[in-house]
Amino acid sequence: MYLTYFNGQWTEGNVPLYGAMDHSLWLGSSVFDGARAMHGKLPDLRPHLERVISSADKLGLRCPLSVDEMEALVREGVAKFPADAELYIRPLVFGTDGFLIPVAEASQFALTLFDAPLPPFAGFSACLSTLLRPQASMAPTDAKASALYANSTRAMREAKARGFDQAIMLDADGNVAEFAASNLFIVAADGAVVTPKLNGTFLAGITRARVIALLASEGVTVEERTVGKEELMTAREIFSTGNYGKVTPCTRYEDRTLEAGPVARRARELYLAFTETS
Numbered sequence: 001m002y003l004t005y006f007n008g009q010w011t012e013g014n015v016p017l018y019g020a021m022d023h024s025l026w027l028g029s030s031v032f033d034g035a036r037a038m039h040g041k042l043p044d045l046r047p048h049l050e051r052v053i054s055s056a057d058k059l060g061l062r063c064p065l066s067v068d069e070m071e072a073l074v075r076e077g078v079a080k081f082p083a084d085a086e087l088y089i090r091p092l093v094f095g096t097d098g099f100l101i102p103v104a105e106a107s108q109f110a111l112t113l114f115d116a117p118l119p120p121f122a123g124f125s126a127c128l129s130t131l132l133r134p135q136a137s138m139a140p141t142d143a144k145a146s147a148l149y150a151n152s153t154r155a156m157r158e159a160k161a162r163g164f165d166q167a168i169m170l171d172a173d174g175n176v177a178e179f180a181a182s183n184l185f186i187v188a189a190d191g192a193v194v195t196p197k198l199n200g201t202f203l204a205g206i207t208r209a210r211v212i213a214l215l216a217s218e219g220v221t222v223e224e225r226t227v228g229k230e231e232l233m234t235a236r237e238i239f240s241t242g243n244y245g246k247v248t249p250c251t252r253y254e255d256r257t258l259e260a261g262p263v264a265r266r267a268r269e270l271y272l273a274f275t276e277t278s
């Protein structure tokens, strides 16, 4: 089921939101975020709502609702689903008026909730993309802007065409940035748990930050540093973090087979335990 809140009411189905003249349709002024409900628990909901407000600001839009208002709507919407539902929660802010530059005050808000079971802890395959994450001077990389996904989905299409599930993208300096739509961690050859240091080219994932904190609470320090692409060939584990799948292991990288390893497994368990407390 899809359920959307727009202009003061909840409606089921694929609710039309845009007009032919709307800025977001014409020039891509839309931002979104993705959170999850898992049997009524809402892990890190507020950071996701805070981020949609800041993403909107970065694009010259203005989210018309506060975090508290959005949270109340999310809770109202989640209560309309069965208690054990696993849902994707997608707040969206988009521009309507404006010729070239969007009129911030005319930004619109919509919130869509839909069934999306948490993927199992099963391995996925990934290849190295020929496409790069743009630098902060080339695209609104500090926002979760829909426009960025035009390139990320090109990378995914390229990966699919090569027979892989996912793409790993490098930054413009040739270092590992992230998967096309999730953050990347490795367990390096020396056993260190490592994730690329934030450098403004890829999303500062909320799940990434949560997993770093959860592993730290177990005494496992995650090194945030530059990761060279050659390290993907020697890593003991490669795994992804992101709202959709939370923690999932990459079990094939190019022609290498990897195990769904103990660090990824522990990070997933810790995340699920954290969910119960949220």
Ligand code: PMP
Pocket (backbone or CB within 6 Å): 034, 152, 178, 179, 180, 181, 182, 183, 202, 203, 204, 205, 206, 207, 208, 241, 242, 243, 244
């Ligand atoms: N990078 C990209 C490009 C993404 O789309 C996502 C999913 N939101 C992530 C990373 C992971 O971010 P988060 O943990 O905040 O969902």
